[in-house]
Structure formats: C-alpha cells, structure tokens
Amino acid sequence: MNQNTIKRANELINSMSEYKLGDMNGYAALSLIDESGYPSATTFCITRADGINWLTFNTAVDRPYLERINKNNKACVCINSSDCTINLVGTAEALTDIESKKENWLPLMDNMTHWSGVDDPQLLIIRFTTERYTITFADDSVGYAAGTL
Secondary structure (H helix, E strand, C coil): CCHHHHHHHHHHHHHHHHHCCCCHHHEEEEEEECCCCCEEEEEEECCEEECCCEEEEEEECCCCHHHHHHHCCEEEEEEECCCEEEEEEEEEEEECCHHHHHHHCCHHHHHCCCCCCCCCCCEEEEEEEEEEEEEEECCCCCCEEEEEC
C-alpha cells in the first residue's frame, strides 16, 4: 500500500468538498443500481468528506436515489482530476434526519433555490462509505494504490 498515494487522494477529495472549487473539478460520479438492476451514474458535488473513507452528497428525496439505495445500497464513486483517478467501492446510505441535514448544510446553500432551509423535507443526504479503493496518479512518483478499509 502506497501511503503517499492515499495521502494525496485524501487531500484531493477534501479539497473538492463543501463546493470549494465551484467547477467540474468539484464533482464525483456516484453509481447506484437502478430499478432494472443496472448501474446508473450521476455526478454530484461533494458536500463533506473524510478523504477516501466517506463522502456525502446532497440531493432531493423525490429523485430516484432514495428508492435505489433502499433496494440495494451497493455503490461506487469515481473522482477524476487532470492527474488522477480515484475509484471507491462501498455502500450508500440515504439520510433524512435533521442532524445529518445540519451536518451537511453549507452556508452557500442558503442562496440556492433547491431547498427552503436545513429542515426542508425534500433534502436528502447520501452518505457513501468506502470498503475498497483503487487510486491511480499519472505522476509515477505518487503512483498507484489499491486496498480495503
């Protein structure tokens, strides 16, 4: 296991959370199993993260993600940047409790028209927890790492 590779991946993911970058570099693709049993990927901004360990995403209850997670919580997250690819495999959890909403509410969300506030019943938090990972950096000095958590 290459600790330097994991450290760089953690730094990259954490720098992308909380809508810090404000562009496509702040997005991750979350794949869930759809109603027909096929993988379906959607891009989300990373709301919060603890490096490769876990990430959260904000979305709406009326989108298909809640039903998909409740039916099959196996998931994958893929994060790409100009110099690396991070593939995380694990499980997703759909959270609608007020504590999770408060933890994942960001100040800039006050200005978004998607939700009326932190207690909006439409706000859904998806928490992804990693079980295994593959990290590849284009820079050979940082390299490659794969393993389980």
